[in-house]
């Protein structure tokens with residue numbers, strides 16, 4: 001069963017916490033078994049790389065940025081290379097990142113022709129007085145920061161071209177089910193100093209209008225991190241997630257004393273009953289409890305802690321392996 005692992009206890013200054021990273025590959029419908037294996041390998045690789053940073057004493061923010069960048073570079077996931085296409089057959093990507101130590105945040109939306117939107121979001125957080133840059137302003141900032149421009153063709157996969165064609169034939173882009181909203185990526189981490197962070201990155205939803213911005217870059221919807229509560233990254237139908245502020249809603253339940261799993265389920269169920277939205281989330285509380293929960297058909301996820309890697313895609317399917325295997 002994912003989550004509810006032994007909390008390492010409350011933090012006092014100087015206490016060394018047990019680091020943990022949890023990643024997701026987006027709320028999804030069913031995969032072919034061949035693709036499932038590639039997705040599983042990708043998600044486990046990201047968790048292991050994020051954990052390595054934590055184990056070497058790195059920060060939670062560095063770990064989530066690294067894990068999400070790895071998934072952005074993997075064409076199996078809907079973020080960076082592998083992003084779904086909008087109505088014009090173009091790619092517009094959204095990403096955000098947050099440091100739970102001081103609530104500093106960075107986000108970008110509608111960015112094109114860069115490999116790693118999460119790194120641009122990190123630059124917004126670290127190098128500007130703002131939290132969120134969009135479209136042309138974000139593109140200009142990327143240029144000023146020396147972020148390499150790449151041709152959009154490098155981000156577009158054959159699978160996503162076919163996906164858009166199919167979607168246009170079916171004319172089903174506005175459906176609130178999660179089946180079409182695959183593959184957004186996210187990570188949450190706690191470092192050995194007890195700091196929490198999250199990052200989320202996405203190509204959004206297939207056949208979206210030009211300029212459509214989803215939940216993923218919106219602090220409080222696509223994710224949140226506060227050392228005093230927990231860290232969370234969400235996925236699913238963006239319009240539904242925005243309407244209920246899913247990330248902050250789940251952390252509110254944690255603040256009210258709910259367990260990490262209860263908080264996850266209460267917020268996901270609320271989104272389902274109130275706006276018929278499906279999705280999923282990964283979350284770590286300030287005491288180090290973690291979980292991965294979803295109402296979509298499946299959600300690839302992996303967690304790394306204490307030399308072990310936990311992973312799953314479908315409900316009731318968790319594998320536990322040694323980190324070095």
Ligand SMILES: NC(=O)C[C@H](N)C(=O)O
Pocket residue numbers: 026027078181182183184202203204205213214215216234235236237238239241
């Ligand atoms: N797959 C996803 O999670 C999609 C993302 N939440 C969006 O609506 O932009």
